[in-house]
Amino acid sequence: MNELFEMGKRILQEQPFSIFLGAELTVFEKGKSEITLVVREEFKQQHGFVHGGVISYLADNCLTYAEGSVLGDAVTSEYKINYVRPAIGERLIARATVLSSGKRQAVCDCRVVAIGEKGETLVAIAQGTISKVDQ
Amino acid sequence: MNELFEMGKRILQEQPFSIFLGAELTVFEKGKSEITLVVREEFKQQHGFVHGGVISYLADNCLTYAEGSVLGDAVTSEYKINYVRPAIGERLIARATVLSSGKRQAVCDCRVVAIGEKGETLVAIAQGTISKVDQ
């Protein structure tokens, strides 16, 4: 495991909310990140699908990671998410990519897929602005 | 307590993720909704602020409620959120309003505030499209 990936995993372990949900950093490279979450009953809404809030958490966190791989310590300034299919499955995977990066900010996109019996289903699409934390 | 508000509270109790986080519906009127969440240690990120995913959950759910007060059973199609201040405090309150409503969709906005020692601080601003669930 390389250094960047180790650092990324360590930071995820410093996020109580990510531990609470059980999120796992599965890819972390320059300009790319992937976070995986095993679906639990507690994550659902009244129709039996994974709650949008869980999907938003994943997209938000994954967007920030993508940017963090390029600019260092980062926070999400804003993002937009489209839910495109009900999220059903055993696992959710969010994958984010840096599309454009400046000195202080990067614009990234993210796709969230649900992994079920039939393989991957695209459930959400996000685009956001991530800002470097001033130090 | 009126009928609409009772129904709203019952539906929130059918959302396992909302129970898991401890969200409470505090206002539910025609065109308006408010959801309150007591902040717990598990909701934070590595800098000690409430994780954006928690704030997004609140905004998403509150937007859907606002629309549901007008059109009935509803899901968030998409939304956009700006985080404007770090979320620090004992409670978060999301307040959403229907801005425009058609037969199938409504556009709503939402403000999320953190309640701490100094009173309310605006922490996030969202705008989204909520769609009626076809039956």
Next chain:
Amino acid sequence: MNELFEMGKRILQEQPFSIFLGAELTVFEKGKSEITLVVREEFKQQHGFVHGGVISYLADNCLTYAEGSVLGDAVTSEYKINYVRPAIGERLIARATVLSSGKRQAVCDCRVVAIGEKGETLVAIAQGTISKVDQ
């Protein structure tokens, strides 16, 4: 006419695209802006409504003005717009307000209305991040 308003009008006259379309700054105060546009045949799309691009121009420019009233020379970093009704009428008016302002950025919202025989109709709702131009 006060100084801020005069400066705002002067800057609009330095935007060739705003002159090209005939936009007029009608309100410009601390935290608030309004831009008015007389609708011409050339502004329409194939269904006879004002083209979304014209409405987006208005929202984008008005958002930037709102922020400019607070932070000075500004550019739109990003925004999101919902078109809620077909834009029919003689004039369009965009009205933007600063919702939250930091040192470098502000978050503003904007409503675009069409003015026709029946008075005002809300046609679009926008929310955006405006950034100070570094100097």
Next chain:
Amino acid sequence: MNELFEMGKRILQEQPFSIFLGAELTVFEKGKSEITLVVREEFKQQHGFVHGGVISYLADNCLTYAEGSVLGDAVTSEYKINYVRPAIGERLIARATVLSSGKRQAVCDCRVVAIGEKGETLVAIAQGTISKVDQ
């Protein structure tokens, strides 16, 4: 030239605003569209860059075209755009792709590039929801 492309070009000629600006449909395939615009002095803002409103027009129209290639007559419901670099150059090209398509709506993304002496520069990134026009 195939039938779909011809139809697309004919519809663009029915949009007065697209004629007014001089936009040209340069690609129109199942799930994909490209619109090109020659930059004129009238399209600029006060800093000499192409005005965001022009870029938004391009993104908005191109998103609608992408969806129209799949679902037929379509309108933009909403979109979000990030401006990532000042737009300088002789031409702007918007390229949109359908990412997910349902019966009534599709989610598409769009990249706008400026073509100058140094080749292509990415200037804006958009994501939007396009809705079928009911008939």
